[in-house]
Amino acid sequence: DGGITQSPKYLFRKEGQNVTLSCEQNLNHDAMYWYRQDPGQGLRLIYYSQIVNDFQKGDIAEGYSVSREKKESFPLTVTSAQKNPTAFYLCASSIGRHTDTQYFGPGTRLTVL
Amino acid sequence: AQSVAQPEDQVNVAEGNPLTVKCTYSVSGNPYLFWYVQYPNRGLQFLLKYITGDNLVKGSYGFEAEFNKSQTSFHLKKPSALVSDSALYFCAVRGSNSGYALNFGKGTSLLVTP
Numbered sequence: 388d389g390g391i392t393q394s395p396k397y398l399f400r401k402e403g404q405n406v407t408l409s410c411e412q413n414l415n416h417d418a419m420y421w422y423r424q425d426p427g428q429g430l431r432l433i434y435y436s437q438i439v440n441d442f443q444k445g446d447i448a449e450g451y452s453v454s455r456e457k458k459e460s461f462p463l464t465v466t467s468a469q470k471n472p473t474a475f476y477l478c479a480s481s482i483g484r485h486t487d488t489q490y491f492g493p494g495t496r497l498t499v500l
Numbered sequence: 501a502q503s504v505a506q507p508e509d510q511v512n513v514a515e516g517n518p519l520t521v522k523c524t525y526s527v528s529g530n531p532y533l534f535w536y537v538q539y540p541n542r543g544l545q546f547l548l549k550y551i552t553g554d555n556l557v558k559g560s561y562g563f564e565a566e567f568n569k570s571q572t573s574f575h576l577k578k579p580s581a582l583v584s585d586s587a588l589y590f591c592a593v594r595g596s597n598s599g600y601a602l603n604f605g606k607g608t609s610l611l612v613t614p
Contacts, residue, residue: 418600484599
């Protein structure tokens with residue numbers, strides 16, 4: 388899992404609540420990513436950021452929001468507008484070039500009660 | 501558009517036998533190909549990647565992968581499987597004409613039996 392930390396490991400949310408997932412990296416990477424993993428569907432990109440104060444929507448951004456105020460931090464907020472938020476969320480980072488490897492954090496499992 | 505296909509949901513191999521996990525891709529421009537492994541409730545671990553050069557790429561834990569441009573494939577291989585290799589394997593691709601994000605396959609579950 389390298390120098391990428393995600394917290395908490397497990398998160399429980401009541402319907403209608405917003406929750407924020409933390410992602411921090413000490414690899415001095417410029418680019419950071421959020422993916423959602425559901426059984427049998429692989430990983431789907433939610434948001435990514437190539438530089439501080441800039442981010443782009445991925446394939447499934449609806450119901451999610453992000454910020455990138457610091458190079459090392461890329462928090463993801465799951466809003467009440469996300470209709471089916473129960474999933475495993477993975478954060479990744481890379482140096483920022485096309486050929487670079489993405490390195491992943493340990494993940495956060497979110498369950499809606 | 502770029503995409504990855506992993507045609508097998510599960511691969512079963514006996515310990516000591518060679519293993520192959522298949523991956524085919526479609527991209528715009530030159531392909532940059534990656535293999536990751538995931539153990540239960542863990543993040544993805546990088547195994548190997550192909551960017552350019554030699555078609556046979558060697559990676560971590562004895563794994564290797566062969567890039568085949570004509571067949572648009574990047575199959576993962578290991579000469580002798582271990583029980584500890586049992587995990588979920590993901591192939592991913594990024595095209596040189598695409599953005600920075602990776603496209604992942606749906607994953608292949610590898611089960612190595614003693």
